[in-house]
Amino acid sequence: MERSHLRTRIKFCGLTRPGDVRLACELGVDAIGFVFARRSRRRVEPEQARLLRQALAPMVSAVALFMDTPADEVRRVVRIVGPHLLQFHGSEDDDFCRQFGVPYLKAIAMGGALGDRGEEALFGAFPGASGFLLDSHASGEAGGSGHAFDWATVPAGLSRPALLAGGLSPDNVHDAIRQVAPWGVDVSSGIESAHGLKDGERMRRFVEEVRRADLPPRD
Numbered sequence: 001m002e003r004s005h006l007r008t009r010i011k012f013c014g015l016t017r018p019g020d021v022r023l024a025c026e027l028g029v030d031a032i033g034f035v036f037a038r039r040s041r042r043r044v045e046p047e048q049a050r051l052l053r054q055a056l057a058p059m060v061s062a063v064a065l066f067m068d069t070p071a072d073e074v075r076r077v078v079r080i081v082g083p084h085l086l087q088f089h090g091s092e093d094d095d096f097c098r099q100f101g102v103p104y105l106k107a108i109a110m111g112g113a114l115g116d117r118g119e120e121a122l123f124g125a126f127p128g129a130s131g132f133l134l135d136s137h138a139s140g141e142a143g144g145s146g147h148a149f150d151w152a153t154v155p156a157g158l159s160r161p162a163l164l165a166g167g168l169s170p171d172n173v174h175d176a177i178r179q180v181a182p183w184g185v186d187v188s189s190g191i192e193s194a195h196g197l198k199d200g201e202r203m204r205r206f207v208e209e210v211r212r213a214d215l216p217p218r219d
């Protein structure tokens with residue numbers, strides 16, 4: 001697929017340890033996600049996330065992830081952690097996502113029943129979103145499953161930034177980028193040794209594979 005950008009952004013999600021955050025920054029990732037969704041095994045408390053955020057290098061974004069989280073809880077996280085971006089995974093609408101005064105990403109469920117997958121059908125309800133995360137779960141289900149969806153269902157030539165997510169790993173991210181040419185990629189399970197515990201070697205290999213996919217094709 002043709003690309004409109006020279007570099008695929010990388011977001012690592014579900015980090016729970018300052019050492020993992022520091023290594024991710026050294027490897028050159030663009031954003032780190034902290035999970036506040038109630039059902040998640042990677043959930044961190046706001047005070048813990050504040051310490052993790054302090055481990056970030058300059059110019060690396062902190063993303064706070066929610067799933068149908070009450071507005072007062074989101075506000076508390078915004079106040080204590082100070083994320084650069086919010087990411088919503090549930091049935092939140094555009095008004096809900098915008099009310100916090102922080103730019104947001106909306107996760108789009110690409111699993112489950114196949115409906116109209118044109119850009120308007122996927123993104124049209126979220127004019128205020130800074131970008132999107134195309135994830136493998138079905139509507140109403142949580143993310144972070146480690147399962148991929150059918151990449152062929154991503155419409156070509158998306159006009160708004162979209163991260164490809166779901167089941168990416170060092171073993172498939174190169175092919176995913178070459179097939180979909182997403183604006184960015186997001187990974188959680190594929191760089192873990194256990195839920196919330198990232199594996200340094202898998203993190204390093206993931207970044208290397210993204211960089212390899214970004215090289216111009218040889219003649």
Ligand SMILES: O=C(O)c1ccccc1NCC(=O)[C@H](O)[C@H](O)COP(=O)(O)O
Nearest residue numbers: 013040142143144145146166167188189
């Ligand atoms: O990670 C979670 O536990 C989680 C829980 C509830 C909603 C979303 C969640 N994660 C979303 C992410 O951003 C993941 O990085 C994304 O779904 C990809 O996950 P994976 O397939 O494990 O790489």
